[in-house]
Amino acid sequence: MRGDSSVDAPSVPVRLSQRAEWTRKQAIGFLMQQAVENPQVISLAAGLVDRDTLPVEEARGAVAEILRDEEQGRDVLQYGTTQGAERLRGALVDHLANLEGKSPQEMGLDPNRMILTNGSQQLLSLICQVLLDPGDICLVAAPTYFVFLGTLAGVGAQAIPIETDEDGMRMDALEAELKRMESAGELDRVKLIYLVSDFENPSGISLSAERRAAAVDIARRFSKEHRIFVLEDAAYRELRYDGPEMPSIWSHDEAGDTVILAQTFSKSFSPGLRVGYGVIPAELLEPICDRKGNEDFGSAHFNQQILATVFEQGRYAAHVEKVCASYRVKRDSMLAAADRYFGDIPGVRWVRPHGGLYVWMALPEHIETGFDSALFQQAAKTEEVMYVPGELCYAGSEEQRLKNRMRLSFGVQTPAGIDEGMKRLARAVRSVL
Numbered sequence: 044m045r046g047d048s049s050v051d052a053p054s055v056p057v058r059l060s061q062r063a064e065w066t067r068k069q070a071i072g073f074l075m076q077q078a079v080e081n082p083q084v085i086s087l088a089a090g091l092v093d094r095d096t097l098p099v100e101e102a103r104g105a106v107a108e109i110l111r112d113e114e115q116g117r118d119v120l121q122y123g124t125t126q127g128a129e130r131l132r133g134a135l136v137d138h139l140a141n142l143e144g145k146s147p148q149e150m151g152l153d154p155n156r157m158i159l160t161n162g163s164q165q166l167l168s169l170i171c172q173v174l175l176d177p178g179d180i181c182l183v184a185a186p187t188y189f190v191f192l193g194t195l196a197g198v199g200a201q202a203i204p205i206e207t208d209e210d211g212m213r214m215d216a217l218e219a220e221l222k223r224m225e226s227a228g229e230l231d232r233v234k235l236i237y238l239v240s241d242f243e244n245p246s247g248i249s250l251s252a253e254r255r256a257a258a259v260d261i262a263r264r265f266s267k268e269h270r271i272f273v274l275e276d277a278a279y280r281e282l283r284y285d286g287p288e289m290p291s292i293w294s295h296d297e298a299g300d301t302v303i304l305a306q307t308f309s310k311s312f313s314p315g316l317r318v319g320y321g322v323i324p325a326e327l328l329e330p331i332c333d334r335k336g337n338e339d340f341g342s343a344h345f346n347q348q349i350l351a352t353v354f355e356q357g358r359y360a361a362h363v364e365k366v367c368a369s370y371r372v373k374r375d376s377m378l379a380a381a382d383r384y385f386g387d388i389p390g391v392r393w394v395r396p397h398g399g400l401y402v403w404m405a406l407p408e409h410i411e412t413g414f415d416s417a418l419f420q421q422a423a424k425t426e427e428v429m430y431v432p433g434e435l436c437y438a439g440s441e442e443q444r445l446k447n448r449m450r451l452s453f454g455v456q457t458p459a460g461i462d463e464g465m466k467r468l469a470r471a472v473r474s475v476l
């Protein structure tokens with residue numbers, strides 16, 4: 044009976060929170076849904092990592108090791124701490140020193156300044172939550188990581204796009220924007236500068252060495268009433284296939300009070316483990332841990348112990364080498380296919396990335412690539428190939444979003460799949476020219 048009456052009764056509306064409203068309609072959801080509903084489509088859109096190089100052997104060895112002993116097994120199956128396993132944070136001090144080309148002594152990083160999170164995405168989100176009130180500002184590259192744009196929108200913050208060129212975000216443009224904001228009395232709303240330093244998602248571009256130092260300098264100079272932090276997202280740092288290895292932006296922050304460094308094991312090892320980590324300026328550590336306490340009071344302890352063991356067993360570096368060798372071949376396949384199928388289409392250009400997972404392609408000005416465009420429909424429905432529309436990766440007004448760009452991922456497909464996908468995509472582009 045109760046069931047019947049509730050069918051007839053007018054349904055009482057759900058009133059979502061303001062935050063939930065701000066978080067609606069994330070493009071990532073639509074893309075994932077398309078991929079699931081159309082498994083026959085060749086996806087050059089998915090940012091997933093290569094299935095064939097996932098570290099089954101390494102993970103199996105580490106799990107066997109941590110469960111070998113009853114007592115130790117119980118320890119790793121217990122809750123951990125909010126900040127994350129000390130054993131892994133200790134290993135990460137050495138790992139980061141290695142990436143910076145320094146000895147751990149030279150670097151002198153205190154593991155207590157590190158936090159382990161559920162992927163680096165959780166760290167990005169926590170930072171937004173503790174720093175940004177609705178209306179606050181984060182300066183971002185144009186283009187930038189579109190999921191982070193959603194994270195900013197989700198806390199009601201404003202993302203302001205800064206022009207980029209082949210060396211990443213232009214520091215003269217960043218400085219000019221900050222000066223403009225200062226004159227307009229808006230500087231007090233600026234809290235963050237977000238930079239994906241290596242092989243940016245989506246552009247594949249890395250920030251040049253000079254600009255890394257300049258970013259820290261600019262953040263400090265404009266930190267007047269309050270600190271402006273640089274959030275360095277180095278998610279793709281270890282996926283380097285050629286070109287120079289560069290010290291991070293964080294390495295230029297000698298006082299350790301301006302740069303938040305966010306990294307992850309998702310790309311270099313396994314996204315299924317969902318282990319990300321950050322080095323946090325002292326004053327932010329407690330607020331971030333407090334916030335994380337509200338969410339989960341600690342990410343999966345077991346997974347952190349798996350990674351610590353992989354490091355201890357000396358298997359991490361060899362795995363990263365294997366992953367990079369595989370992606371290098373895939374990147375080369377995509378670039379060769381771009382030359383082969385797009386080379387003679389006038390007005391088509393693309394970035395040749397030295398690492399990461401993406402090739403960023405520009406089409407002639409009048410060819411739009413969005414979900415509703417003729418090209419997207421032709422590609423997805425007729426040619427059965429999918430890409431990420433570039434306009435999703437821009438903050439700002441309609442006019443500031445370039446409509447003729449595509450993000451093409453070489454992570455998931457085999458070299459043959461990449462070739463076929465690029466062939467189909469070129470056909471789709473020719474059909475709408």
Ligand SMILES: Cc1ncc(COP(=O)(O)O)c(C=O)c1O
Pocket residue numbers: 090161162163164165188239244276278306307308309314317318319
């Ligand atoms: C630039 C960038 N940052 C952060 C992330 C988040 O990755 P995860 O949460 O798996 O560490 C991604 C994932 O694709 C990314 O592309």
